[in-house]
Amino acid sequence: MAKNPRTPELDDIDAAIVRALIHNGRASNRQLATLAGVAESTAHTRLRSLETRGVIVGYEAVISPTALGNSIQALIGVSLRAGARQAHIEAFTAHVRRLPEVTQFFFVGGGDDFVIHIAVADSASLRQFVVEEISGHESVASTRTSIIFDYGRSQSLPVA
Structure with a gap:
């Protein structure tokens, strides 16, 4: 390669x-x-x-959302509205960066434009977040939410 x-x-x-x-x-x-x-x-x-050289870009503590009272985690697939794509991408990215429930977000190719990982206290908080913060944003055309039952973090990367 x-x-x-x-x-x-x-x-x-x-x-x-x-x-x-x-x-x-x-x-x-x-x-x-x-x-x-x-x-x-x-x-x-x-x-x-x-x-x-930018090989190491930072160090971080990995915090348990559950230990902080956020027992529900979800991945939200987001499709943005057509037209003025760059403006929608920039506006939505700026919005998502400000939301404390968001643990990670990804601008992706494929069926969705963004995938957002969130942690919230309960199912009512999840519903409110999706409806008000994501679906309610002017740039969003549709969402798809998946509840996370369990997840792991890889302890490896390919290193030459």
């Missing part, structure tokens, strides 16, 4: 650091150095380089 010319080159040390962080985003510099087989100073320099 041809390599994307804009993809930063990762050598074995960089790849080892990235793999370690995928599995444990809180790994210490010492742990990264050990796993990559390099000195701590080298691991530190490589980590900063990965951040500077």
Whole structure:
């Protein structure tokens, strides 16, 4: 497979650091150095380089929505109205970014224009959110809601 010319080159040390962080985003510099087989100073320099080059774009805590009182999660497929597509995309994106119930959203190709992952307290809150915040938006033509029963998060990415 041809390599994307804009993809930063990762050598074995960089790849080892990235793999370690995928599995444990809180790994210490010492742990990264050990796993990559390099000195701590080298691991530190490589980590900063990965951040500077945009390979590592941030670090985050994964929070349980249920622990915060949001026991219902759903995926909402959204189709936007035809005409003035770019204006609809921009307006809807700006709207969704402001909604605290939204945990993630994706602008996608296929049957839907957006897929939105939300977390809410109960089914009444879900209904209200879909009707008022999503279906009620002027750019939205239709929605399709799927309740999430369970989900997992992958602990891997293909690393060269």
